[in-house]
Amino acid sequence: MKNESYSPSQEREYYKLPQSGSVMRFLWKCAGGDRYLLERATYSDQIKYMCLGGIVFATGAMAGLAGGYAFYTIFEPHGSAIENPIHYPTVFLALIFGIIWGLMIYNIDRFIVTSTGKGDGTEAITVGELKSALPRILMGIIIAMTISKPVEIRMFKTEIDIKLREKQLEQQAQYQAKVDKTYSDREKLLENEFGSIANDRTKLIERIKVAEQAYTDNLMGKANGIGAGNGPLSKALKSQLDNLEKQLEDFDRQNGKDLIELNKRKDALRVAKENERGNNEKIANGLDGLLERIKIAHEVSGFWISLFITLLFMAIELTPIFFKLMLTKTTYDYLAENRDELLKADYGIEVKYDYYKDKDGIERHLTINHEAERIIFEKRMVTNIQKELTKYAVTKYKEREMKKIDDDLGGYIKSIDQDE
Structure with missing residues (x-):
């Protein structure tokens, strides 16, 4: 039977998948999605990963803006809080730092999202899932706080400048x-x-x-x-x-x-x-610094508004993590599992799930690397054959020398003395 290659644009009688655009594919990459599988999954899967990638990209962009503004606030020439002209060399350096910082946060978020699994594959978030996701949640909280503070002082810049000028006087x-x-x-x-x-x-x-x-x-x-x-x-x-x-x-x-x-x-x-x-x-x-502005921002905005802004950024940062924990298994996930199993089979890797229990009674998988075992078996057999051949060669050598002694003992002894 002839195998026909599948094209993502191929139409099925029961379902026609819309073509993906460049923006959608870029956001898939931000979310760590597999384009090959997403173009063969359902439209809902494509939208889920596009939204997930949009959040990751937006978080990186906001981090870049916040980091650049914080850099400028720290390194700009300090003067009157009211009359403080823009220092363009510092703006240029702040742009460079903001791009680097944004890319770094973007990659961290991308790692957090791609390394977060779907838990048990149901919409409910269990205690076990929260425990496993706790390190990623803590990382997300730290990132959200570093983003929220520079944004907060920019939001209340006018009030902060007035209050800061009073403190300067x-x-x-x-x-x-x-x-x-x-x-x-x-x-x-x-x-x-x-x-x-x-x-x-x-x-x-x-x-x-x-x-x-x-x-x-x-x-x-x-x-x-x-x-x-x-x-x-x-x-x-x-x-x-x-x-x-x-x-x-x-x-x-x-x-x-x-x-x-x-x-x-x-x-x-x-x-x-x-x-x-x-x-x-x-x-x-010189009182015009980032720390002083953060303190004044808390005084101006108050505890609850400052907390609300921080929680808002935490929600944006942590949404992809909880989003993935709440996702149920869909066509994309089954395609991903099938891809993984095919790759394992192609490379001779066999996984026997829940094959044995460890000393704590937890079920563990048994991984068998058939290709590696084959190579090891071949090496072992070749080594054994070489041992047998060496043993046979030593035996034949012994028989030959014994025959020389039987035929001419005196000559054999003389040959030994000459060698010495």
């Missing part, structure tokens, strides 16, 4: 107060280091200012009961003012070196203080 004010206090304490320590020179000079300057004001008031007639003019009192006040100024000159002359050093170090402190004030905004803007 608060941080700036706190840092400024610390800088002022630190340098004020340093200036006091500096003055203490030079003893009472600075205090004595300050007091002397204050006395000069008071005397100068009194002399000016007297000349202008502002003093009570005294007319304007350069009278005896004015001359006395002028003499007192000149005396105080002379004392200041003598004081500066006696303590000139110390005063110069003191003023020099004070100026250095003021310059350092101004430099710290200049770094104030830069340090406050």
